[in-house]
Amino acid sequence: MALSVENQPPVVVVMGVSGVGKTTVAQLLADRLGVPCAEADDFHPPANIAKMSAGIPLDDADRLPWLQAIGGWLAERKAAGTGGVVTCSALKRRYRDTLRAYCPDTFFLHLSGTPGLVGDRLSHRTGHFMPRSLLDSQYAALEPLGPDERGTVLDVGPAPRALADRAADLLRPTEPR
Template identity: 80%
Template sequence: MALSAENQQPPVVVVMGVSGVGKTTVARLLADRLGLPYAEADDFHPAANIAKMTAGTPLDDRDRQPWLRALGDWLGERAAAGSGGVVTCSALKRDYRDVLRAACPDAFFLHLTGTHDLVGDRLAHRTGHFMPPSLLDSQYALLEPLRADEDGTALDVGTDPETLVDRAVAALAQRNR
């Protein structure tokens, strides 16, 4: 991706959305395409959060705060180092995104969206993940889509991951003009 003269820094991208929308797949492909470091938000959860979700109990805002701060630290470190980076994070509420932006004001949010039926079907067929499909409704209930004043874009996941990455790269290039 070519960077404009006014923004020579590689981007710091948060791939966001409800569980099962394809954040990990798209984020890994995007990081590979752009040659950026990648981090999986699930790796930042304290053990207590994972145990709670595995048991089918949604996290509350207090549970999410240390996780969001750790993710924000990772984003801020990538921005400060000038390396850029791509991280997955549900970032369902504006307040959560604000925590991330406080640590990394230049974060770009790539919101992956999809119908409840499509995402529910993906979750029902996913194996090896602690997040049960029963929590999808709670995630949609919390979801606050990006607002006009937030730096980012929304992409519908009704297409293949490579096309989504093409669209994400185009959105980042547009941002840098």
């Protein structure tokens, strides 16, 4: 039995600045929804990782192939009917537009926190190529979701499990009345 578009599992981008908990929440959300999960960092070419590791922000030319690869992953999950959750900073509207060009009904879950809270989290994180020094540039680049964009904003104060539960509740289809 084929699922109708309305009943297909969602395709979701968990977005926000580095350190808000995208990976943790995305994995928990994917588990709750029973869909595949991917980490946007895995889509970066080595040159991008080297640049960020050196403390140099990426420019739009660096980001385009990365966003296209993520958009392709979303489109593949949608076409397969599996749904999926992927992390991606998606800080600017035009980056989200690139992702939507591949998968128009993508839902954006924007995890948001204060610079103090997120900076503290980053300062305690080890083994990641994104340095704390680039956080201010990410907040400067951040363009909040527009009212015409499919998605929601969740404050990262609550525990990741609570955030994933809330997001799953928002994404599950409601029963017809």
